[in-house]
Amino acid sequence: MTEIGVVGAGAAAAAATYVLDRAVPSAKVTILEKSRGVCGRAATRRRGDVTYDYGANYVKSDDERVVELLTETLDSEGLVDVTDPIYTFDAEGTVSEGRDADDHKWTYESGLTQLAKRLLGETDATVHNSTRAETLVRDGERWRVVDTDGDEGGPFDALLLNPPAPQTAALLRDAEWDDRARATLADAAEEVPYRTIWTAILGYGFEIDRPYYALVNPDRDHEVGWIAREECKAGHVPDGESVLVVQANPGWSVDHYDDDPTENVAELADLSADVLGDAGLADPEWTDHQGWRYALPDEGVRQGAVDDAAAADLYALGDWVAGEARLHAALRNGLDTGEQVAYSL
Numbered sequence: 102m103t104e105i106g107v108v109g110a111g112a113a114a115a116a117a118t119y120v121l122d123r124a125v126p127s128a129k130v131t132i133l134e135k136s137r138g139v140c141g142r143a144a145t146r147r148r149g150d151v152t153y154d155y156g157a158n159y160v161k162s163d164d165e166r167v168v169e170l171l172t173e174t175l176d177s178e179g180l181v182d183v184t185d186p187i188y189t190f191d192a193e194g195t196v197s198e199g200r201d202a203d204d205h206k207w208t209y210e211s212g213l214t215q216l217a218k219r220l221l222g223e224t225d226a227t228v229h230n231s232t233r234a235e236t237l238v239r240d241g242e243r244w245r246v247v248d249t250d251g252d253e254g255g256p257f258d259a260l261l262l263n264p265p266a267p268q269t270a271a272l273l274r275d276a277e278w279d280d281r282a283r284a285t286l287a288d289a290a291e292e293v294p295y296r297t298i299w300t301a302i303l304g305y306g307f308e309i310d311r312p313y314y315a316l317v318n319p320d321r322d323h324e325v326g327w328i329a330r331e332e333c334k335a336g337h338v339p340d341g342e343s344v345l346v347v348q349a350n351p352g353w354s355v356d357h358y359d360d361d362p363t364e365n366v367a368e369l370a371d372l373s374a375d376v377l378g379d380a381g382l383a384d385p386e387w388t389d390h391q392g393w394r395y396a397l398p399d400e401g402v403r404q405g406a407v408d409d410a411a412a413a414d415l416y417a418l419g420d421w422v423a424g425e426a427r428l429h430a431a432l433r434n435g436l437d438t439g440e441q442v443a444y445s446l
Contacts, residue, residue, distance in 0.1 A: 103128040103446055106246055106255055107226075108234045108272070109263030110134035111141030112428055113418040113435035115217035116170075117261055120439025122224035125446055130226040131254055133246060135233040138214060139221065141263070142393060143428055145212025148304070152337045153344050154213045155300055155391050157428045158315070158329055159183060162205035166436060167429045171207055175219050179210040181335045185314035192322040194376040199317065206314070210336030216432070229254075237415075239278035244414065259414040259442050265395035266293035266402060266421040282409040286417065289406035293421050298326070298396035299354040301347045301369040303385035308332070309343040309377070316376065318350065325372050326350035345382070347373050354392070362390050397426035416442055 103125060107114050110132050118130050138144070142156035162168050171180060183206040189199035209215035221228060236247040237260065245255035262269050270290035273283050315329035327348040332338035347369045349357070357365050366388045374382035401424025407417050416438055420426050423434035 104255065104257045105130045105259050105261070105442065106244060106257035107132040107261040107263065108246065109141065110139040110217060110221070110228060110230075111263045111419060111431065112143050112216055113420070113422075113431040113438070114261060114263035115139065115220040116432045116435025117418060117439035117442065118224055118226045119220040120436055121443055122226065124440065124443035128446070130224065131257070132221075132226055132228045133232045133234050133248065133254060134228060134230050137230050139228065139230075140214040140217035142396065143213040143216055144391075145214040146302075146389065147212075148387065148389070150339045151304065151331075151342070151344060152210070152212050153302055153331045153346060153389075154208055154334075155302055155346055155389070156393065156396075157213060158327075158346065159206040159208045159213070160216070160428045160432070162207070162429070163427070164429045164433045167432045168205075170432065170436070175223070179215070179336070181208050181210055182206065183208070183314050183333050185312070185330075185333045187315045187317055188313040190316050190318055190323065190376055191320065194323065196316060196376065199313075208334055210334075212337075213428075216428075234272060235275070237272055237276040237278060239276070239280070239413070242414075259416065259446065261416045261418055261438065261442065263419050265295065265419070266290040266398060267295065267395055269417060278413075280413060282406075282413055282415075286406045286410045286415075289403040290417070290421075293402050294399045295395045296351040296397040296399060296426075297354045297358060298351065298393045299349045299358060299365060300391045300393065301349075301366045302389040302391075303345040303347060303366075303370055303373065303382070304387040305343045305345075305382070306341070306386045307343065308341055309345070309379070309382070311377070321350050321352070323372075323376075324350060324353045325369065325376060328373050328376060345373060345385075358392055358394065366390050399426070400424065411441065411445070414445065
């Protein structure tokens with residue numbers, strides 16, 4: 102039986118697994134995921150009747166194959182299209198009519214994690230959550246993965262790596278693999294620049310009436326980079342309430358990443374209240390937060406390094422391989438990588 106290992110259960114890994122399950126039905130796919138959930142930064146939390154996407158906000162309709170996957174191939178029940186536009190704001194917090202007014206912005210009533218859940222739910226893959234890969238071992242023509250508890254997965258005929266580029270590079274540096282491609286891909290992954298994002302979630306027991314779904318600071322010259330209204334997503338927020346997802350810009354996020362979360366949330370609430378022109382928003386009814394040290398790649402990896410590793414049945418995948426920090430790009434890269442692996446097998 103063909104054995105395929107996958108490190109990380111992000112959107113790209115879920116898409117690749119979906120393809121492999123169909124293209125190589127005799128294969129056994131095993132996924133090792135360090136967290137308790139799936140879908141990586143396409144992350145969802147729930148608080149009572151409230152659902153909020155606190156990492157990636159939605160899937161854009163910029164790739165025809167991904168559009169077909171979401172709207173036709175997978176079960177589309179609960180698929181939500183955010184129709185309100187995105188406005189912009191500048192360094193002074195001045196809001197202007199903005200961009201993407203007519204683009205599709207998809208999530209699910211149950212949140213973006215449904216992407217990976219629905220993709221993986223269509224497969225026979227085994228997902229081991231709370232399992233952090235520590236050492237990759239090249240054993241002859243096959244791969245093994247040792248986790249931090251000392252347990253071993255494999256041997257695998259092919260191994261897919263879905264962590265962010267810096268974490269993939271660290272795995273490769275420590276890998277027991279005597280091949281030039283190891284250092285080449287590690288070097289290339291380390292060169293991918295990443296944005297750090299610190300996020301506050303602010304809940305209110307009243308409605309925020311605005312003509313837009315979200316505000317973006319395109320020039321990155323304000324402490325806040327993004328403010329989104331989760332109530333614009335059907336099924337996420339009960340009537341009469343509001344939830345803001347506030348993402349600080351990368352500079353602020355790096356400077357405050359290890360600061361007291363309570364103070365960070367309070368400062369971002371004050372800044373958001375100023376941008377939205379409502380002092381009452383500085384005092385939310387409830388809050389949540391999340392830091393993403395490796396949130397968004399600003400460039401893609403050198404493709405030659407990825408190809409060299411693939412020759413040894415090791416495949417890197419994700420938005421940093423696609424070269425675009427967008428969820429649709431990660432999904433498309435996963436679909437393409439799954440086909441590449443299936444063809445090589």
